[in-house]
Every structure is written in C-alpha cells, then in structure tokens.
Amino acid sequence: MSESKVGIVAIVGCGVGRAHIAQGYQRQPSKFQVRALCDVDEDRLTAVGDEFAIARRTRSLDDVLGMKDIDIVDICTPAAFHYSQILAALSAGKEVVCEKPLVGSLAEIDRVIGAERQARGRVMPIFQYRFGDGVQKAKRIIDLGIAGKPYLGTVETAWKRTATYYETPWRGRRDTERGGVLLMHAIHAHDLMTLLLGPVASVFARAATRVNPIDVEDCAVASLVMRSGALVSLSPRPSARTARSAGCASVSSM
Numbered sequence: 001m002s003e004s005k006v007g008i009v010a011i012v013g014c015g016v017g018r019a020h021i022a023q024g025y026q027r028q029p030s031k032f033q034v035r036a037l038c039d040v041d042e043d044r045l046t047a048v049g050d051e052f053a054i055a056r057r058t059r060s061l062d063d064v065l066g067m068k069d070i071d072i073v074d075i076c077t078p079a080a081f082h083y084s085q086i087l088a089a090l091s092a093g094k095e096v097v098c099e100k101p102l103v104g105s106l107a108e109i110d111r112v113i114g115a116e117r118q119a120r121g122r123v124m125p126i127f128q129y130r131f132g133d134g135v136q137k138a139k140r141i142i143d144l145g146i147a148g149k150p151y152l153g154t155v156e157t158a159w160k161r162t163a164t165y166y167e168t169p170w171r172g173r174r175d176t177e178r179g180g181v182l183l184m185h186a187i188h189a190h191d192l193m194t195l196l197l198g199p200v201a202s203v204f205a206r207a208a209t210r211v212n213p214i215d216v217e218d219c220a221v222a223s224l225v226m227r228s229g230a231l232v233s234l235s236p237r238p239s240a241r242t243a244r245s246a247g248c249a250s251v252s253s254m
C-alpha cells in the first residue's frame with residue numbers, strides 16, 4: 001500500500017473492533033476508510049454496521065479475504081483465532097493489524113515472521129500504550145542518554161478481573177484465551193518495559209492460578225536480566241481495589 005493512498009479496512013471481530021473504528025480509523029478519514037465488517041455474531045455485526053453505516057457485512061473471514069478493494073484486515077477476534085487468521089490474511093496479500101496477544105507461543109510467532117517475509121503485507125500488532133505522551137517522553141529522555149545507565153526496573157500490574165469478566169466463554173480457558181494475566185493483561189506494561197529498557201537476556205518466573213476458577217494463570221512473579229545488565233521485577237496479579245485497573249512502573253538509573 002502506498003503512503004499516499006487511503007487504506008481500505010475490514011474489521012474482523014466487532015467487540016474491541018468497534019473501538020478501533022470509533023477511536024482510530026474514524027478520526028483519520030484522509031488515511032483510512034472502514035468498508036467491511038466481519039463477525040460470527042449477527043447481532044454485533046448489525047449493531048456496529050448500523051452505528052457506523054458500514055454496508056458490507058459478513059460472518060466469514062474468507063469473504064473478507066476475497067474482497068479485492070480491502071487493503072488492511074484488522075483482526076479483533078478472541079486470541080486463539082489470531083494465528084490462523086494472520087496467516088490467512090497474509091497469504092491473501094493483505095496488510096494485517098492484529099490485537100494482542102498476537103499469537104500464543106514462540107513457535108507461532110516464528111512462523112508468522114517467516115510468512116510475513118514471503119508476503120506482500122506486513123503484520124502490525126496492537127500495542128497502543130507505546131503511543132502515550134508520557135511513555136514517548138520517557139523514551140526520548142532515555143534515547144538521548146539523559147537518564148543514564150539503567151540499574152533496575154519494577155513493573156506491577158494489578159487489573160481488577162472478577163468472575164463477571166470470565167463469564168465471556170472464551171476467557172479464562174487455555175485453549176481459547178491462550179494465557180492469563182501474563183499474556184492478556186500485563187502484556188501492555190511488559191511491552192512498555194522492553195520499549196524503555198531494551199531486550200531481555202534471561203527470565204526466571206513462577207505463575208499460579210489463585211483468584212478465579214480459571215485454567216490460565218492469574219498471579220505471576222518474574223525476575224529478569226536485561227541485555228543492558230539492568231535487573232527487572234514483574235508482578236502481575238488481580239487488583240483487590242474497586243478501581244477497574246491499576247498499575248505502576250518505575251525505572252532507577254543514574
């Protein structure tokens with residue numbers, strides 16, 4: 001897709017996919033137009049299609065991949081579908097945006113990287129927190145060398161996730177959600193940590209399920225050594241607070 005062309009988008013999965021339209025594409029009309037929607041849930045398809053006046057609606061990804069005018073396939077389905085849908089969209093010659101978690105294993109990400117090398121399109125995972133003002137300022141300060149040598153980082157992620165959250169059938173199950181607090185929630189804070197502190201050299205971690213009756217982890221601790229030599233601790237777990245989410249991170253340097 002050329003830089004000057006308006007990107008024609010299809011949204012696949014109309015849960016958070018609705019927010020991609022409302023908070024993303026719709027605000028950039030000179031760059032993107034959403035022309036097609038795909039969801040296996042007819043009611044959602046109708047609700048989101050009517051709200052944004054998107055006429056082309058389908059329950060099948062194959063239909064979307066056959067639409068010649070669609071440049072960008074934006075995958076917002078439950079986690080277990082991402083891997084196969086990314087590969088299908090790449091082999092159909094589409095650009096691919098995909099929600100986190102991109103895939104569920106290192107072997108899968110290696111195969112996605114290999115498929116992308118052979119494909120016309122690129123894969124763009126959603127890590128929206130990278131684009132926050134504060135994070136961008138912190139990165140600039142670090143990149144300019146003002147922050148000095150990184151000594152130590154701590155990342156604590158405490159998002160409130162009650163039984164109600166796990167009522168959505170695909171959540172909390174290893175086969176459909178692929179992972180728990182590490183893969184689904186703390187992924188954002190951990191992504192920021194690597195953005196600011198660079199690649200990880202080694203990890204020692206423990207994970208357990210202690211809060212909700214689910215089969216993915218909801219508590220974890222990890223001790224990391226970064227390639228820079230900095231030490232980092234991570235402790236994702238559910239919040240005991242009533243606020244929907246809480247999290248904090250700090251980096252010590254000189």
Ligand SMILES: NC(=O)c1ccc[n+]([C@@H]2O[C@H](COP(=O)([O-])OP(=O)(O)OC[C@H]3O[C@@H](n4cnc5c(N)ncnc54)[C@H](O)[C@@H]3O)[C@@H](O)[C@H]2O)c1
Pocket residue numbers: 012013014015016017038039040041044059061076077078079081099100101126128168184
């Ligand atoms: N970046 C973020 O902050 C953020 C926020 C919320 C969700 N997410 C991610 O987005 C993804 C979806 O989460 P959600 O909260 O929207 O879930 P959701 O269950 O609310 O919505 C998923 C939608 O996908 C549809 N769907 C399921 N299988 C499909 C298929 N094969 N083809 C087409 N449509 C299909 C479902 O009918 C549903 O409408 C997850 O991977 C989640 O981790 C990311």
